[in-house]
Amino acid sequence: MSEDVRFESGQFEGIVVRSPLVSPARLADVLHKRFAGTESYFGGEPAVLDFSEVSDWPEQVDWSGLVAFFRRLGLQPIGVRGVPESFDAALKRLHLAQLDATALRLEAVRRAEPAKTAPAAAPETPAPPPADTPRAAAPTKFIDRPVRSGQQIYAPEGDVVLMAGSNPGAEIIAAGSIHCWGPLRGRVLAGAGGNLQARIVATHFGPELVSIAGIYQTFENGLPPSIANRAVQVKLQIIQGQSHLLIEPIDTI
Amino acid sequence: MRIVVVTSGKGGVGKTTTSAAFASGLALRGFKTAVIDFDVGLRNLDLIMGCERRVVYDFVNVLQGDAKLTQALIKDKHVDTLHILPASQTKDKDALTEEGVEKVIKELETMGFDYVVCDSPAGIERGALMALLFADEAIVVTNPEVSSVRDSDRILGILQSKSRRAMEGREPVKEHLLVTRYSAKRVEEGEMLSYKDIQELLRIPLLGVIPESDAVLQASNQGVPAIHLKGTDVAEAYADVVSRFLGEDKPLRFVSYEKPSLIKRLFGST
Numbered sequence: 001m002s003e004d005v006r007f008e009s010g011q012f013e014g015i016v017v018r019s020p021l022v023s024p025a026r027l028a029d030v031l032h033k034r035f036a037g038t039e040s041y042f043g044g045e046p047a048v049l050d051f052s053e054v055s056d057w058p059e060q061v062d063w064s065g066l067v068a069f070f071r072r073l074g075l076q077p078i079g080v081r082g083v084p085e086s087f088d089a090a091l092k093r094l095h096l097a098q099l100d101a102t103a104l105r106l107e108a109v110r111r112a113e114p115a116k117t118a119p120a121a122a123p124e125t126p127a128p129p130p131a132d133t134p135r136a137a138a139p140t141k142f143i144d145r146p147v148r149s150g151q152q153i154y155a156p157e158g159d160v161v162l163m164a165g166s167n168p169g170a171e172i173i174a175a176g177s178i179h180c181w182g183p184l185r186g187r188v189l190a191g192a193g194g195n196l197q198a199r200i201v202a203t204h205f206g207p208e209l210v211s212i213a214g215i216y217q218t219f220e221n222g223l224p225p226s227i228a229n230r231a232v233q234v235k236l237q238i239i240q241g242q243s244h245l246l247i248e249p250i251d252t253i
Numbered sequence: 254m255r256i257v258v259v260t261s262g263k264g265g266v267g268k269t270t271t272s273a274a275f276a277s278g279l280a281l282r283g284f285k286t287a288v289i290d291f292d293v294g295l296r297n298l299d300l301i302m303g304c305e306r307r308v309v310y311d312f313v314n315v316l317q318g319d320a321k322l323t324q325a326l327i328k329d330k331h332v333d334t335l336h337i338l339p340a341s342q343t344k345d346k347d348a349l350t351e352e353g354v355e356k357v358i359k360e361l362e363t364m365g366f367d368y369v370v371c372d373s374p375a376g377i378e379r380g381a382l383m384a385l386l387f388a389d390e391a392i393v394v395t396n397p398e399v400s401s402v403r404d405s406d407r408i409l410g411i412l413q414s415k416s417r418r419a420m421e422g423r424e425p426v427k428e429h430l431l432v433t434r435y436s437a438k439r440v441e442e443g444e445m446l447s448y449k450d451i452q453e454l455l456r457i458p459l460l461g462v463i464p465e466s467d468a469v470l471q472a473s474n475q476g477v478p479a480i481h482l483k484g485t486d487v488a489e490a491y492a493d494v495v496s497r498f499l500g501e502d503k504p505l506r507f508v509s510y511e512k513p514s515l516i517k518r519l520f521g522s523t
Contacts, residue, residue, distance in 0.1 A: 149403055149406040149407040149410060168403060168409065246279065
């Protein structure tokens with residue numbers, strides 16, 4: 001067996017919590033409504049706590065309280081961003097990394113991206129094959145079992161593909177698009193980070209709620225027969241600056 | 254030893270009736286079987302098994318070290334190989350601890366039991382979680398109505414995340430669907446979901462369909478597990494369930510409704 005230990009630079013998936021608040025008590029107040037009753041809302045994902053939006057830093061911050069609070073939500077805080085230097089010692093004691101440098105680097109990569117794609121619109125320059133681009137593709141989550149009532153699938157980046165559908169009372173949230181083979185039921189939210197291009201595509205459409213980039217629709221009175229239990233896609237359509245959900249059957253021949 | 258949890262999420266669907274009948278059925282086949290009532294605070298299983306007058310020590314006494322497991326296990330009066338561990342009526346459900354339940358289950362294993370049937374309380378709280386924690390297989394009891402199906406779906410999700418098998422990343426708990434209180438007539442008339450509808454919604458293998466019957470009420474009042482009511486459709490349906498669980502091939506019965514013929518309608522059924 002090889003005993004070669006390697007240290008590689010790598011990127012991994014996680015959640016960024018952007019919080020304008022640093023008091024655990026205030027956070028608990030504000031988030032109580034959103035996560036009411038669901039302890040361990042997240043599934044143990046690593047998290048970076050971004051406090052760059054904090055305008056008024058107190059002298060003392062209950063860092064261990066903050067970490068405990070986010071742990072209760074089911075996150076694993078691994079580092080922070082946007083924290084003044086005066087808290088360096090406190091953060092070290094809790095083994096929280098300061099990720100500002102990394103953050104800047106990622107930001108730079110992200111900023112470089114549009115510049116790269118913009119010239120591709122010009123007629124002469126063919127877009128480089130996607131395999132050559134250094135950007136790591138957002139990971140796609142494949143879910144092989146039915147998503148059941150009370151279960152939540154959360155993809156903070158990328159798409160979700162449901163291979164066995166979802167049931168009433170399930171919740172599927174993705175930053176990207178949501179694809180579904182089999183019955184699509186429950187609450188289905190694509191483009192959760194504000195991605196207007198995200199879509200929901202299903203072979204057997206029948207959710208209680210669909211949303212793309214926060215524009216949502218419920219189906220209180222049932223679905224119209226033209227889309228109920230059929231192959232359907234949902235996307236955003238912008239009419240006169242207003243976003244609307246377009247829900248239409250797909251011709252599957 | 255295999256641990257089978259009988260669960261549903263919803264109350265009143267027939268979990269305890271099923272636990273009693275199923276455990277009795279396994280024991281009738283010669284397997285050394287224990288059935289444990291996890292409904293601490295609202296014990297029912299001992300009534301349905303007809304041993305309520307023989308309860309001296311209960312599950313919680315054993316968990317708290319006040320009694321030995323052998324003292325609390327009650328031998329069934331119908332089948333020699335069946336033992337009942339009754340729930341406590343006076344204790345709080347917080348008495349159920351993970352370590353305690355694990356210890357009892359390990360002890361049952363050393364005592365040579367083949368099957369342990371865990372009768373889960375309704376809901377998704379402590380008692381229900383403890384009942385399913387160590388399960389190898391789950392019988393999800395569902396009535397042919399929407400809210401029951403929804404609750405079963407919820408409990409299936411919990412089985413996939415909160416069972417030891419799930420948490421340790423082992424092979425998932427084997428799931429079985431059991432539809433109870435089924436009236437083929439009302440399904441025919443469109444008042445109830447059909448077992449096919451339910452299976453389509455839950456997407457787990459069907460173990461059986463138990464018809465709605467007055468015999469169940471009669472059996473529980475007499476303290477006789479329904480599988481012992483010779484000649485009733487319920488007893489036969491439960492016997493089929495046990496056979497299928499043990500891997501035998503049995504066609505579904507009592508799921509189609511035939512309109513009574515003119516002669517029967519004129520002269521009444523015999």
